[in-house]
Amino acid sequence: RRLSVMDIAVKNVDTREYDMMDSDDFYSYHGGMIAAVKAFKGKSPRSYIGDSSDPERTKVRTAEEEAKYVFRARVLNPRxxxxxxxxxxxxxxxxxxxxxxxxxxxxxxxxxEDWMYEELAKKYALDKNMQEWFKEVNPYALQNITERLLEAIKRGMWQAEEKMKKELQKIYLDIEGILEENQGGGKVK
Structure with a gap:
């Protein structure tokens, strides 16, 4: 009942050693609180993430702004x-x-936002060099990435173009075939 009157969810982060994309704990409790309020109230609360890693220059961003910041600073960073x-x-x-x-x-x-899913797909699933690297070192990781991206499309979280969906499905089926072929300890080719 108290959740139905909640207007704001806030989480403070006092270090840049980790961020919202590093641990499922972060979305489990902060994202979970947002989802619970939405379930009770019918709309999501405003959500903020405070950055007090530098006490002289604290910042507060919306959860959406923080996600964009982390994507640009780390997730999509070639280094x-x-x-x-x-x-x-x-x-x-x-x-x-x-x-x-x-x-x-x-x-x-x-x-x-859709562009974020699009970039995840381009950087990690569609890029031929990344595909080869994943196949060589951990093909299960590529399978999981494509599966998760396809699930986002299926659940309506990402409005991907049909071409993108088909490319991801092809990659998923290809990697699934490789994994099935190599069951029993064989080396991925």
Missing amino acids: WIKSMQRHGYKGAGDISRMVDIAFGWDATAEVL
């Missing part, structure tokens, strides 16, 4: 992507997990 690639299997898994977390944020708090 970050290269750093993940240096970690092979683990880096691929971390990228896959980040896509899960972005999806979780959108499912609970509706913070992703």
Whole structure:
């Protein structure tokens, strides 16, 4: 009942060592609170994320603004992507997990815009070099990324063009075939 009168959800972050796309805890409780209020009230509360990593220059952004900031600063940053690639299997898994977390944020708090899904797809699923890297080091990560992007389309969270949907479906089926072919300890080709 108290949730039906809630107007604002706020989360403060006091470090830039991690961000909203690093941990599912963040969207579980902050995004979950937003979803719960929406369920009781019929509309989402305003949602803010405070950045007090520099106490002399604190900032407050909406959850949507913070998601855009994190996407531009890290998620789509070529240097970050290269750093993940240096970690092979683990880096691929971390990228896959980040896509899960972005999806979780959108499912609970509706913070992703179509361009963000589009960029995730282009950077991590459609890029031929990334596909080859994922297939070599952790094909399950590529399978999960494409599956999550397709789920976003299916659930109406992303209004992707039909061409994009078909490309993702093809990648998903290709990687699924590779994984099935290599069951039993075979090496991915």
